[in-house]
Amino acid sequence: MGIFSFLKKKDAPPDPAAAAANSRLRGGEPSRLGLEHEAERGRQREIARATAAKIDAIESAMAFDIFNEPEPAWGSQPRRPRTNVQIEANAAGADTWPVLELATTELLADDAMPDAASAPQTAPVIEEIAILFANAQLQLAEQMLVDSLAGVGQSDRNVWWMLFDLYQGSGAQDAFDNVAIDYASRFETSPPSWNPLPHAGLVNTFAGVTPTESFGPLLDAAIAPQLQRLLELAAGSPATRLEFGRVTDVTPEGCARLLAALSLLRGGGRELIVAGAAELAETVRATIAIGQRDASEAPWLLLLELLQLMNREKDFEETAMDYCVTYELSPPSFEAPANVANVANAASARAPSRSDRFMLPALIDGPAARLFDAIDDYAAQYQPLVLDCSRLARIDYNAAAAWLVRLRALAAAGKIIELRDVNHLVAALFRLMGYGEAARLFPHKY
The missing domain is CATH 3.30.750.24 (STAS domain)
Known part of the structure; x- marks a missing residue:
């Protein structure tokens, strides 16, 4: 069974007369339909052949995408040449072939695209909202997105994602949290966490080549040369990017060295871009335990620093209380981060560092x-x-x-x-x- 065989089950039931005619034709039995139906029977056969060929072609294209394109981009795959069958089908007026010009991952990537069946209906709404937002009509774009949740948003997650980004770009956390609850209920999945985009009117307008360092898989004392190199590059740049998506384990020595570097990088009004901070915070949290006073403080302090960078004040206060109980020391106080941009998805941080x-x-x-x-x-x-x-x-x-x-x-x-x-x-x-x-x-x- 092909990987797209399930799509055939979703098609509308074939016309009984056409199905019976096709059955008789396959068995060699003369058709009893009148001559006036010859054209209709021919059209049905052409559509059936086109649909079957389309499924076979998509299966082949899917295999090509999976094994030859490890990280497909949305909407940017090169178009494949049309086959002779495609050309003949288009010349005959079949309407099933144009989608094969797109890479299969563009059609069916669950995490990257809306449901393929709903894309044609939702595209006009999404396009209109995108133009409104680009032209700074933010309130109207928001209203259209909210109105779309009960309609196209029931099958197309793009509407939700666009609304999340709108709220994160405008700093509307309460509205974001309300929509996140509805999102979790609708799709039975964990909602995204609050990770605000920089406010366009407040952040540094720097644009240019940015020093970047990717860490992992082990954050230990051996990261010292990386940090030294990064600090030297950052001295001449107003922005620095750190990637932690590949980190799977940490040591107290590594935590201490990274904590010291973060303190320096945040000084002097520099901008800091952090990818995979949430994942690193969970990795660090797994190494600490409340009440273990003999353990190093460095992982605790790095965890507090990461929570502060992500502007997660509630988590910071709870962790600070646990730190206080463990070491009987006053914890650092929370300060909202300035000039810090977080990349919520660590998948990009797992890509080769550039x-x-x-x-x-x-x-x-x-x-x-x-x-x-x-x-x-x-x-x-x-x-x-x-x-x-x-x-x-x-x-x-x-x-x-x-x-x-x-x-x-x-x-x-x-x-x-x-x-x-x-x-x-x-x-x-x-x-x-x-x-x-x-x-x-x-x-x-x-």
Whole structure:
């Protein structure tokens, strides 16, 4: 049985007369239908052949995607050449073939796309909301998203993800928490955690190549050279990126060294981008126990620092109380983090570390020629181009159109372009405008 055999069961029941006719034809029995039905029977046979061939082609394409493309981007796979059967089917007017121009992962990736069956109905709503948001009509975009939850949102999670990103970009935590409860109830899964995007009007507008260091799998004293190198690079840059998605274990010595480095990196008004902080916090938490006073304080203090970086005040206070009980010492006080951006999904942090990421600003609005010129300069030195969108809250529609012209020129020159950690509102706009023709899109995941 093919991996897509279950799709055949979802099709509407065939017409009884057509089914009977097909059965008689297969058995060699002359058809009793009138000559006036010959054209209809021929059309049914063509659709049946097209549908069967489509399923076989999708199964083959699925196998190609699975074994040859370990991390497919949403909406950015190259289009495959049409087969002769496809060309003949399209010439005959069959309407089942155009979807085969897309990679199978674009059609069926559960975590990356809405349900394939519902995509045509939801696309217009998502596109309209994406344009409204790009044009800074935030209240109207919010209202349309909320109204869509009871409709298309029952089958298309994109609507929920876009609303989560809108609330995180505007700092509306109470509204986010209310929707998260409904999301968990509707889909019977854990809701996303609060991880606010930088506020476009408040964060540093730095954009450029950002020093990056990826740690793992063991965080111990051996990370000292990594930290020293990172501190040297960070001294000349207003932003630094740390990736912890590959860390699976920690030692007290490693915790102490990382804690000291974080204190230095947060000083001087620098911006800090942290990927996989939540996963690292859970790894550190697994190594501590309340009441074990002989154990090192370093894991406790690193855990408190990570909770503070993620702005999780409630968890911080509870952990601080446990620390106080264990060591009979006053814990550090909570301070809301400044100039810190968290990448909620650690999957991107598990990718090979790149020290040549180009960090995009929180807002791209109006004329952005200087930014695009800087990206062109970056493209002249690096291949592939990794454009970090983890703190990009919004891009204006006109700016997005102008940037697409630049990206198409770079792609035509042979540059491989990746847009990483894109929020779902921006990703919807990029797909609508055809960014997938020039770049690979990697929206962050919930």
